[in-house]
Amino acid sequence: MLAEKSAKPQRSCVACRKVADKKQLLRFVLAPDGRVVVDYRQQLPGRGLYTCLSRQCLEQAVKKNGFRRISCSQHESIDLKQLYTQLQWALEQRISGLIRMARKSGQLVAGSNQVLDAIKGRTPISIIVVATDISENMGQKIERVACRHQVMFFRHFDKALLGHMIGKEERSVVAVINGALARSLMSELDRYELVREN
Template structure:
């Protein structure tokens, strides 16, 4: 692998499609002491790493083609393609939920469709709006239009019950994240999750 100077990011190749990308645009996998293939979303676990695109199709193909054994040059224990993609999707979704919970703990969340709407009309607009996937189309589109009209990013993720559980409240149709470092982290994490599901090209 060539060295990268001048601030260039290190690159790696996807086990399945062989496309080379910046390392932080891939998912890293390592071997556990028991020889099990383990996702390393933070890319911090010790040992040799193997990579796939942030794409369930690439991960499933890597498993089917037995690419992890070739990459680690030994026999490895790896779940089925469906199990592996479900495991990574769950971990990515947990990251999204974790950042929302942290933002709530820090007092950076406005919850509820009407509250988010009011916040979008105020001087201190939220930096990000999240709309529940299972909200009614009329309500969801209204909130999304309000966000767009105020140049605030809007993403559809989780459910009304998920929002409520994370905030310790009744179900909520939408939440607003006040401008803070949580906005950047959530946008990045949601993008990775949606990319993995094939929702973002």
């Protein structure tokens, strides 16, 4: 009975058929206009279809016409690039939300010097996100410190977007203190790494 209670809903990937917790997979639904869209939060109504969050499975699903189960049109081709764009947008929203929550709950440090001071002062930082347009010297300095203190280091978004996420002007660095929020953020940042090249 305990096992039943803790069992999470399972779904299988249309490309590789692997069965996993549905939250680990990506959900797609058919939008009212007939397009297949990513349902990142898994909340949209309608029949869903799942894939692993991997380039390989997404590409396979498109190639093998795996979306036909939810798509009305037999011949409509699914634009992989468009799916990546949607996914990237959804992830940016999710990451912004988590960073904003971290700020509201006092788990965020922003600004290069503040982050460096926090690490040196033994604040338990677990993630650092550095803007892609930070000065080369400062970027490298923070990366070295992060490595030495075994803090996860990501280089995503530009200064304007990082600042926007926390309701400020530009910010070149933000860091999140160890905890459940940081763990969620880390898994979303890992996912972002998989899709952002497109």
